[in-house]
Amino acid sequence: MKMKKWMGACLMASMVLTQSPVSVLANEFEVVNESEVSQTTNSIQQAIDNAKDGDTIQIQGEQTASISIPDSKKLTLQFAKGARLTNEANKDTITIGQRATVTITGEGTIQNTSHAKAALINNGTAVLDGGIKLDRPNDHDQNGSVARNSYYTAVNHGTLTVYRATISNVGDFSSCVENGWFSSKDIPDSGKAVAKLTINDGAYISGGINSIKNDENGELTINGGTITSNHQYAIMNWNKAEIKGGYIENNNPNAGAKAAIYNGNDSATSIGKLTISGDAVVKGETAVFTKSVAKDGGLTISGGEIKGKLNVAQSSSVTVNGGNFTEKLPEGIKPSGNVHVHTIKKVSKDPTCTEPGVEEHYECTVCHKTYLDEKGLNDLAKPTEIPATGHTYTWVIDKEPTKDEAGAKYQYCVVCHHKTDPVSIPAIGYTEKVENAVYRAYNPNNGEHLYTTNYDEFMHITNIGWHDEGVSFMTEANKEGNPVYRVYNPNSGLHHYTTDENEKNTLVSLGWHDEKVSWYASNKPQSAPVFRVYNPNGGQHHYTMNQQEKNALVSYGWHDEGIAFRTSLVPTK
Numbered sequence: 001m002k003m004k005k006w007m008g009a010c011l012m013a014s015m016v017l018t019q020s021p022v023s024v025l026a027n028e029f030e031v032v033n034e035s036e037v038s039q040t041t042n043s044i045q046q047a048i049d050n051a052k053d054g055d056t057i058q059i060q061g062e063q064t065a066s067i068s069i070p071d072s073k074k075l076t077l078q079f080a081k082g083a084r085l086t087n088e089a090n091k092d093t094i095t096i097g098q099r100a101t102v103t104i105t106g107e108g109t110i111q112n113t114s115h116a117k118a119a120l121i122n123n124g125t126a127v128l129d130g131g132i133k134l135d136r137p138n139d140h141d142q143n144g145s146v147a148r149n150s151y152y153t154a155v156n157h158g159t160l161t162v163y164r165a166t167i168s169n170v171g172d173f174s175s176c177v178e179n180g181w182f183s184s185k186d187i188p189d190s191g192k193a194v195a196k197l198t199i200n201d202g203a204y205i206s207g208g209i210n211s212i213k214n215d216e217n218g219e220l221t222i223n224g225g226t227i228t229s230n231h232q233y234a235i236m237n238w239n240k241a242e243i244k245g246g247y248i249e250n251n252n253p254n255a256g257a258k259a260a261i262y263n264g265n266d267s268a269t270s271i272g273k274l275t276i277s278g279d280a281v282v283k284g285e286t287a288v289f290t291k292s293v294a295k296d297g298g299l300t301i302s303g304g305e306i307k308g309k310l311n312v313a314q315s316s317s318v319t320v321n322g323g324n325f326t327e328k329l330p331e332g333i334k335p336s337g338n339v340h341v342h343t344i345k346k347v348s349k350d351p352t353c354t355e356p357g358v359e360e361h362y363e364c365t366v367c368h369k370t371y372l373d374e375k376g377l378n379d380l381a382k383p384t385e386i387p388a389t390g391h392t393y394t395w396v397i398d399k400e401p402t403k404d405e406a407g408a409k410y411q412y413c414v415v416c417h418h419k420t421d422p423v424s425i426p427a428i429g430y431t432e433k434v435e436n437a438v439y440r441a442y443n444p445n446n447g448e449h450l451y452t453t454n455y456d457e458f459m460h461i462t463n464i465g466w467h468d469e470g471v472s473f474m475t476e477a478n479k480e481g482n483p484v485y486r487v488y489n490p491n492s493g494l495h496h497y498t499t500d501e502n503e504k505n506t507l508v509s510l511g512w513h514d515e516k517v518s519w520y521a522s523n524k525p526q527s528a529p530v531f532r533v534y535n536p537n538g539g540q541h542h543y544t545m546n547q548q549e550k551n552a553l554v555s556y557g558w559h560d561e562g563i564a565f566r567t568s569l570v571p572t573k
């Protein structure tokens with residue numbers, strides 16, 4: 001057998017041999033196979049050089065190394081979570097040789113900190129996946145000069161496919177990703193080699209002066225992912241780019257005329273062929289600027305959401321036969337097919353009692369897509385609803401209840417005039433006859449309380465509008481107590497009650513009518529007190545066993561006249 005196994009020294013010491021993946025656990029590595037006893041290496045490069053096709057090299061911890069994958073080698077570089085590979089001074093970090101096939105995966109970081117050197121140079125076939133990060137974390141030398149420490153984060157001269165990976169670049173001098181060749185004289189195969197870059201869902205590419213520069217002989221396909229620029233262009237396409245999905249944005253607020261996508265160039269070799277289709281979203285103050293002179297590959301938009309201006313230089317050929325646009329198409333472009341230009345208006349709706357409203361936002365009056373801004377740059381997934389206010393009800397009495405008959409009332413909304421179904425108000429009912437009771441009735445017209453032992457009189461006046469206030473106190477059976485005299489003032493219409501015969505006689509001499517003994521108060525000192533209060537405004541006296549009622553009236557200004565007489569207790573049911 002010609003198996004080679006790679007493992008860390010600590011595993012070797014315990015004589016455990018494993019199939020791949022092979023671990024690189026420290027800065028010393030052991031090489032083991034069956035014909036050789038062992039060979040110690042101290043570099044990832046040595047491990048790579050000795051790996052057989054299909055091996056996985058695991059990389060852990062912080063490593064400083066610049067590595068090359070030899071031509072035609074097939075392997076996987078598996079980064080452990082948090083692992084970081086940084087270049088040796090003035091070298092690229094990872095260089096993949098021609099016809100090599102390499103998958104770089106795992107939640108680690110590959111970075112480069114040297115001027116004019118990249119984190120990844122791909123000349124073979126490479127896949128980025130598994131959450132790997134490629135980064136240029138600094139872009140300035142000690143003197144603050146950008147040009148002395150700047151370059152692409154990744155350069156593709158082969159076939160590079162990006163899935164779940166982040167490629168970033170803090171600088172604004174070089175692009176983040178270069179696909180193709182800066183100079184046509186450097187292109188292999190007599191200038192016929194093609195660099196193919198494919199971006200898929202899960203990819204995040206940002207930073208650099210342009211996030212992706214699709215250069216000479218570059219073929220760029222975007223199926224998904226997020227490509228954003230803070231400086232110049234998210235995508236600068238000089239060759240051939242096919243955008244079928246993904247989110248491409250220039251989010252530099254000072255970008256001005258700088259577009260999310262720039263297509264074409266003046267150079268003799270530039271093709272500038274760009275197609276946008278599918279569910280691609282292209283967003284910027286200017287979404288697409290196209291300018292093709294030499295070969296004029298042309299711009300074709302047949303789908304996607306174009307958020308921002310379409311800026312067409314006179315020289316460029318443009319076909320628009322699909323897609324949604326937030327801005328009117330430029331003069332001279334005759335769309336065909338299913339092209340929709342949004343008509344965006346400000347929208348809001350006040351809530352009513354029963355219907356919710358909606359907060360101010362922007363909406364296409366045709367397709368009803370919703371936005372945060374009037375240019376339609378920022379989508380609004382769902383406008384904020386304002387809850388219905390509910391009715392502002394007040395009770396309205398439809399029919400007053402009587403002693404015998406129920407009344408009715410309903411609720412009325414003062415805002416929308418809605419009425420609820422009426423509900424019944426119970427009949428008031430009436431006080432039943434009680435032996436030896438003194439009944440109290442209230443006249444709502446003059447405010448007088450009338451006290452009577454005559455149940456028929458009580459029933460009569462409460463039938464003609466007086467309020468039934470029930471049994472107030474008791475009269476003594478068989479007229480055995482202290483008489484309470486009733487006198488009537490024909491001028492005021494008020495009655496007065498007193499146990500003081502002299503007071504009664506004085507009032508009668510002043511013109512009051514003597515209505516004789518009204519009832520008999522208790523002559524037992526232990527009987528319950530009945531309090532008398534006097535209203536100095538109206539002149540009425542009021543009698544009550546209820547001390548709280550008495551105190552309340554005194555607090556309103558009535559005079560407390562103490563205990564008027566005593567009474568037996570009112571029987572309870």
Ligand SMILES: [Zn+2]
Nearest residue numbers: 342364366367
């Ligand atoms: Zn629309």
Ligand SMILES: [Zn+2]
Nearest residue numbers: 353391413416
């Ligand atoms: Zn209402």
